[in-house]
Amino acid sequence: MEHTKLVSAAIISGALLTACTTVDEAPAQKTATATDVVSQYVSIAQANYGDSLNTAKTLDTAIKAFLDAPSEESLAAAKSAWIEARVPYQQTEAYRFGNAYVDDWEGKVNAWPLDEGLIDYVDASYGTESDENPYYAANIIANPKLSVGGVEVDASSITPALLSEQLQEIDEVESNVATGYHAIEFLLWGQDLNGTNQGAGARPATDFSLENCTNGNCDRRREYLQAASTLLISDLEDIVAAWAADGEATKQLLAKGDNGGLSTVLTGMGSLSYGELAGERIKLGLMLHDPEEEHDCFADNTHASHFNDALGIRNIYLGSYTKVSGEVVDGASLSDLVAAKDAELDQEMRNKLDVTMSAMQVMVDEANKGNTFDVLIGEGNAEGNKVIQDVVDALVDQTKTIEKIVVALNLEEIEVEGSDSLDNPSAVL
Amino acid sequence: MTSLFMRHKSLLLGCLFFTSCSLANADWNSFNLDVVNTQIIPGYERLQSSASSLDKAREKFCRNKKDTQAYSSFKNSYAEFGVAWQAVQHIRFGPISYAKRDVSIQFWPDKKGYSGKRIHEFKTNTDIALSEQEFPTSRFSIGALNVLERILYSEEPIDNRSCELLALHTQNVLRISSELAVEWKESMRKQFEDPRQLDGFFEDEIDAATALLKGAAENLEVISALKLLRPMGSFAKKAKFQRLEAWRSGLSLPFITKNLDVSIAMIETLQQNITNAELSSATSILESAKNRLMSINPPLAKAIKSNEQYRELKDIAQDLVHAHSELENTLTKMGIHLGFNSRDGD
Numbered sequence: 001m002e003h004t005k006l007v008s009a010a011i012i013s014g015a016l017l018t019a020c021t022t023v024d025e026a027p028a029q030k031t032a033t034a035t036d037v038v039s040q041y042v043s044i045a046q047a048n049y050g051d052s053l054n055t056a057k058t059l060d061t062a063i064k065a066f067l068d069a070p071s072e073e074s075l076a077a078a079k080s081a082w083i084e085a086r087v088p089y090q091q092t093e094a095y096r097f098g099n100a101y102v103d104d105w106e107g108k109v110n111a112w113p114l115d116e117g118l119i120d121y122v123d124a125s126y127g128t129e130s131d132e133n134p135y136y137a138a139n140i141i142a143n144p145k146l147s148v149g150g151v152e153v154d155a156s157s158i159t160p161a162l163l164s165e166q167l168q169e170i171d172e173v174e175s176n177v178a179t180g181y182h183a184i185e186f187l188l189w190g191q192d193l194n195g196t197n198q199g200a201g202a203r204p205a206t207d208f209s210l211e212n213c214t215n216g217n218c219d220r221r222r223e224y225l226q227a228a229s230t231l232l233i234s235d236l237e238d239i240v241a242a243w244a245a246d247g248e249a250t251k252q253l254l255a256k257g258d259n260g261g262l263s264t265v266l267t268g269m270g271s272l273s274y275g276e277l278a279g280e281r282i283k284l285g286l287m288l289h290d291p292e293e294e295h296d297c298f299a300d301n302t303h304a305s306h307f308n309d310a311l312g313i314r315n316i317y318l319g320s321y322t323k324v325s326g327e328v329v330d331g332a333s334l335s336d337l338v339a340a341k342d343a344e345l346d347q348e349m350r351n352k353l354d355v356t357m358s359a360m361q362v363m364v365d366e367a368n369k370g371n372t373f374d375v376l377i378g379e380g381n382a383e384g385n386k387v388i389q390d391v392v393d394a395l396v397d398q399t400k401t402i403e404k405i406v407v408a409l410n411l412e413e414i415e416v417e418g419s420d421s422l423d424n425p426s427a428v429l
Numbered sequence: 430m431t432s433l434f435m436r437h438k439s440l441l442l443g444c445l446f447f448t449s450c451s452l453a454n455a456d457w458n459s460f461n462l463d464v465v466n467t468q469i470i471p472g473y474e475r476l477q478s479s480a481s482s483l484d485k486a487r488e489k490f491c492r493n494k495k496d497t498q499a500y501s502s503f504k505n506s507y508a509e510f511g512v513a514w515q516a517v518q519h520i521r522f523g524p525i526s527y528a529k530r531d532v533s534i535q536f537w538p539d540k541k542g543y544s545g546k547r548i549h550e551f552k553t554n555t556d557i558a559l560s561e562q563e564f565p566t567s568r569f570s571i572g573a574l575n576v577l578e579r580i581l582y583s584e585e586p587i588d589n590r591s592c593e594l595l596a597l598h599t600q601n602v603l604r605i606s607s608e609l610a611v612e613w614k615e616s617m618r619k620q621f622e623d624p625r626q627l628d629g630f631f632e633d634e635i636d637a638a639t640a641l642l643k644g645a646a647e648n649l650e651v652i653s654a655l656k657l658l659r660p661m662g663s664f665a666k667k668a669k670f671q672r673l674e675a676w677r678s679g680l681s682l683p684f685i686t687k688n689l690d691v692s693i694a695m696i697e698t699l700q701q702n703i704t705n706a707e708l709s710s711a712t713s714i715l716e717s718a719k720n721r722l723m724s725i726n727p728p729l730a731k732a733i734k735s736n737e738q739y740r741e742l743k744d745i746a747q748d749l750v751h752a753h754s755e756l757e758n759t760l761t762k763m764g765i766h767l768g769f770n771s772r773d774g775d
Contacts, residue, residue, distance in 0.1 A: 113540070113541060115541075127542075127546065127549075130541075130542050131542055131545070131671040132540065132542070132669065132671055132672055171667075172662045172663060172667050172669075173669075174540075175540065175541070270768075270769045271769060273769075274769040275769060287529045287532050287571070288532075288536075288543060288568065288571055289568045290543065290568065292541060293541075379566070379567060379568050380566075399768075399769050400768075402769070403766065403768040403769060406766075407766060
């Protein structure tokens, strides 16, 4: 069912966050079967994770160039590549919940929140200890050998294996995030010490200079950054392979059958919309007015990550994904399937997806003026708080319609196996 | 500002697909009012009275911090207020969801140590001066129970600055709990009495029942996943007591027991009001889980480190997962679709 059409790459790149066209008018109804819809969902996964891998490779090239010749310019280029890499990856997040394979894998690349003191030096305001995490301020870059709680860690050489096999979630603490996008983000930007005022992290390029090293241990910081980047690529290669026609994620999905597959699609959309995005990643930060509760907190790129999460949900519903190259992967959609059963319900879903994207766009527009997510959630910033609350409300509202679709497609009593959330579908549906 | 957890009106299309939706609306109405009148409103009244005692105990202690009896009574009042909160914390819609009242009473799990950081900030920056009116919207108003416990059970002596912060919190939770009790009696009860009223809170009787039952079901998920399994880790040696709720005061177990009580009570009320509700399986699993929990030697912080009790607690957590599943399946057959919940995701 997949077909592609070329869209001007210039248009997409020129309007990164406004590429989203309105969906408030339903197109002429296409005939779609559940099999077609699930098949298109796999096609989008292949394209979307493929883009994530490619942009991670571009990031790695930029990191290598930066490490070869550390300067503010080469650091800025690496940061820019990181921001570009987040665009396709965040759109894949709608695949996480419901797909056990993805959910198990995801922590390697996008675990959040993290206690950055595990990795490198931090400001005194970070503190030195945490109730939950004995490695809270372990500073692996400054300490080739660690002994915490009777456990010895030999970190004399910082390699991908050290990060993934020993440090990641060390001592079963989820916030010990040693790998993935956010570890790289911290190394490129450093801590954002501006609170809820404008401005992101401002790590100097000389933190990676062998000649003019600042803040010590530049050789080890360089090792860490390169190891994390190498690991990100290999982890993304794994997920791309998993979504191949004979890959494990594809096989697990298809083994659920048509209705099981549809249930997985909707579980991903609903769980990301509600508990994860509206709740954990947005509302919590707004209630606490706490800049540490923002997803891309070092780079102040949270607005874009949330926008792309929402776009990913919309992609899946409409069966359409615009690749980084501008190509559109288009095919049978859940929207078609719902419209065939209940055209009004489909229209309602489309309308609500539009409302969400509009609310997200307002947040992005504010960020482009310097009022990034951490500024908008600030205490006493009533206007900014409202911008964020509107995003939350839209996500909550679209979840209600996702729930209606679950019921309309009669998917509630499906037994799906494979992960906590799937073994107990009631936990997510 | 609308809260995330505010109950939105929704059409429950599921009724079209389940014959059990023929259950009389009167049955649902009777169930809803029973829960509101015998569990929720009395629960909020207890919260109010315990908040009042807590504020008084705080005042007495802070007047003379060397008074060991006042200190002890303050701790007891904290425990009573904590348990009273556990009896209503599963209600996540309506008045509790406005103006961050819920997180002002308790913010848990506090994965990034937010409460500790705010205490430190308040104590070290003496320029921070907040009036009773300014406090509720400030970043310091989060997690009264967390803050109270940290200060009350700290090894550091409680100084004047700590008492200032304690006063702001106890006054704030007294105000919140008083408002909750009044709002439920004067406004929310009417919503349940006539759930179909124009521009009302609910769509119909089933929508109102769904809001109630969602809390009872989610409660079980929270106990098993967050209150037990998360601190327990993969084996006893890896268990992290600091991840337990209220580990400093040793109240982890009484809190969980109270949570279980309210879920059981709501399910029993459902059985009493809805003929042929097939809930005996869920109820018996929950009763058994509660009895087994009561045989665990407190404090829970110690129990999760003991191999034998660790295994027992793991079994109990699994039983709660099973009970949650049984409950949700039964409710689906009865036309109640719980939908996504706030715990989905990480």
